[in-house]
Amino acid sequence: MDAVRAEHLHDVPTGTRLVHAVQRVAYRVWIALDVVPGLAAFVAFVFPLAVIVAVWGALAAVSLYPDYLFPSPGQVAVKGWELLANGDIVRHSGASMFRLGLGFVVGLVLALPLGILIGVNRTASAFFMPPITFFQAIPGLAWVPLAILWLGIGHKAVTFIIFNSVFFPILFNTILGIRSIPDNMVNAALTLGASPWVLVKHVYLPGALPSIVAGMRLGAGYGWRALIGGEMIATSTGLGFMIFDARQFLGTDVVILGMIVIGILWLVTDVLILRPLERRTVLRWGTVRE
Amino acid sequence: MSDAAPAGVVVGDLEKVYVDPRTAEEVVAIRGLDLTIEPNEFVSIIGPSGCGKTTFLHMLAGLRKATGGRMLVHGKPITRPGADRGMVFQDYALLPWKTARENVEFGLKIKGLPAAERTATADRYLRQVGLDGFQNKYPRELSGGMQQRVALARALANTPEILLMDEPFASVDALTRISLQELLMQLWESEPRTIVFVTHSVEEAVFLSSKVAVFSARPGRCARIVPIDLPRPRRWAALQAHPRTAELRQELLALVQGGIAAPVGVA
Numbered sequence: 001m002d003a004v005r006a007e008h009l010h011d012v013p014t015g016t017r018l019v020h021a022v023q024r025v026a027y028r029v030w031i032a033l034d035v036v037p038g039l040a041a042f043v044a045f046v047f048p049l050a051v052i053v054a055v056w057g058a059l060a061a062v063s064l065y066p067d068y069l070f071p072s073p074g075q076v077a078v079k080g081w082e083l084l085a086n087g088d089i090v091r092h093s094g095a096s097m098f099r100l101g102l103g104f105v106v107g108l109v110l111a112l113p114l115g116i117l118i119g120v121n122r123t124a125s126a127f128f129m130p131p132i133t134f135f136q137a138i139p140g141l142a143w144v145p146l147a148i149l150w151l152g153i154g155h156k157a158v159t160f161i162i163f164n165s166v167f168f169p170i171l172f173n174t175i176l177g178i179r180s181i182p183d184n185m186v187n188a189a190l191t192l193g194a195s196p197w198v199l200v201k202h203v204y205l206p207g208a209l210p211s212i213v214a215g216m217r218l219g220a221g222y223g224w225r226a227l228i229g230g231e232m233i234a235t236s237t238g239l240g241f242m243i244f245d246a247r248q249f250l251g252t253d254v255v256i257l258g259m260i261v262i263g264i265l266w267l268v269t270d271v272l273i274l275r276p277l278e279r280r281t282v283l284r285w286g287t288v289r290e
Numbered sequence: 291m292s293d294a295a296p297a298g299v300v301v302g303d304l305e306k307v308y309v310d311p312r313t314a315e316e317v318v319a320i321r322g323l324d325l326t327i328e329p330n331e332f333v334s335i336i337g338p339s340g341c342g343k344t345t346f347l348h349m350l351a352g353l354r355k356a357t358g359g360r361m362l363v364h365g366k367p368i369t370r371p372g373a374d375r376g377m378v379f380q381d382y383a384l385l386p387w388k389t390a391r392e393n394v395e396f397g398l399k400i401k402g403l404p405a406a407e408r409t410a411t412a413d414r415y416l417r418q419v420g421l422d423g424f425q426n427k428y429p430r431e432l433s434g435g436m437q438q439r440v441a442l443a444r445a446l447a448n449t450p451e452i453l454l455m456d457e458p459f460a461s462v463d464a465l466t467r468i469s470l471q472e473l474l475m476q477l478w479e480s481e482p483r484t485i486v487f488v489t490h491s492v493e494e495a496v497f498l499s500s501k502v503a504v505f506s507a508r509p510g511r512c513a514r515i516v517p518i519d520l521p522r523p524r525r526w527a528a529l530q531a532h533p534r535t536a537e538l539r540q541e542l543l544a545l546v547q548g549g550i551a552a553p554v555g556v557a
Contacts, residue, residue: 184381185385187371188377191352191353191371192396202388
């Protein structure tokens with residue numbers, strides 16, 4: 001039956017022909033876009049998001065909820081322009097990014113040496129692993145009450161909460177990375193006369209680096225989530241504060257705007273900094289073959 | 291090349307007992323091991339698997355500690371790993387984030403040699419092992435045989451008093467193995483040094499060694515020393531036809547398989 005149909009194009013159902021036509025057009029568009037490198041991939045990423053915005057707009061137009069509870073994309077865009085112009089977005093984003101950076105650096109600086117020590121030394125591992133296993137089970141946000149009491153409302157408390165989220169993924173990945181280095185690489189260095197410091201610098205650190213970088217990316221992601229939560233409670237600046245504060249005045253447009261900014265900031269950080277870093281180390285270090 | 295004086299090795303009544311982490315039982319890997327290695331001797335160690343030959347090599351390197359007996363290199367007891375005892379591993383153990391040259395330079399860098407001197411020395415040894423032009427390649431870009439040449443150059447460039455080799459040619463293909471064995475013979479014959487070579491291949495032991503130490507099954511000890519009285523230079527083409535080669539192989543094979551090397555009660 002099918003074979004007979006294929007010979008007579010007129011018999012192909014209209015729906016199928018329509019799908020084929022759309023596919024052909026989409027393919028042509030794809031080829032055309034490919035002239036600019038990366039453009040096709042960008043469009044492929046943005047198109048589904050555009051559909052969501054369109055559905056959002058349609059729902060807002062139907063007005064199931066009043067505008068002040070469910071603003072349209074247009075209202076949010078207007079609000080966005082307004083807050084961009086008066087500097088609010090930049091101010092709050094800046095505060096959030098600063099805290100993320102600070103908490104991240106503190107977490108990295110503490111997790112890296114401790115991870116190396118635990119990865120290398122059995123006694124250190126036996127001593128530190130039980131408390132670390134316990135504390136990593138406590139979500140960063142659970143530290144909010146103590147952070148506020150100890151450090152007060154503001155940068156310090158939020159940074160502490162981020163540090164807590166960043167620290168453990170980096171620590172565990174460092175330990176994992178160190179332990180996955182083949183014994184004979186260490187033995188080879190030892191028989192060449194390597195001191196403990198030379199071992200760390202030339203064998204342990206580079207050997208664990210792909211894993212460490214993966215942990216950094218993971219930690220930054222956790223930190224970003226903890227940051228927004230922490231800012232809702234423990235400070236009076238930052239994107240988390242901005243959206244939580246807006247809720248009090250039914251500023252749903254500000255809330256949605258803030259959520260979009262939070263998403264975009266993370267994507268930009270991840271795509272422009274963390275992912276390239278991870279790719280480069282993993283490729284260069286030969287853990288993954290090209 | 292060796293500015294360091296060649297070392298003799300004296301091992302007396304050596305013992306290695308460890309606790310198996312899974313069964314928590316004590317395992318006697320080595321007991322009553324005596325072995326003397328003269329300066330510039332090429333000694334191979336063969337024996338049934340599990341006889342402690344690799345453990346012994348690691349102990350000579352200082353990577354594992356003895357639980358009894360004496361181990362003297364150049365009259366000094368072995369306490370820890372050091373640049374005076376270089377090692378070549380079965381799995382090459384090159385650092386993947388360093389180029390061939392950087393790998394060979396590594397020991398010299400540890401010794402604090404200036405960069406220009408390091409590079410010149412590394413390139414000379416890479417040339418000796420036939421890797422001229424591959425200085426800037428990473429290990430993953432090299433074949434197994436080439437990686438082992440780099441590892442050999444790395445160990446030699448450090449001018450150790452003793453070279454310890456742990457089944458270094460076991461994971462390359464047969465043709466590569468022959469060329470690596472001949473390379474090692476060329477290097478050793480032009481510049482003798484003390485080499486302790488662990489292998490499970492009787493052919494390889496006969497081809498390379500000045501003498502072969504046959505280990506008994508666990509607990510390992512040196513059950514027999516067989517001097518290899520074959521002419522030098524050793525090249526496969528000449529030695530295969532030599533009548534003494536076959537005799538020595540048979541003698542060693544008999545020792546490893548059935549005779550003294552088998553565990554008590556099994557033979």
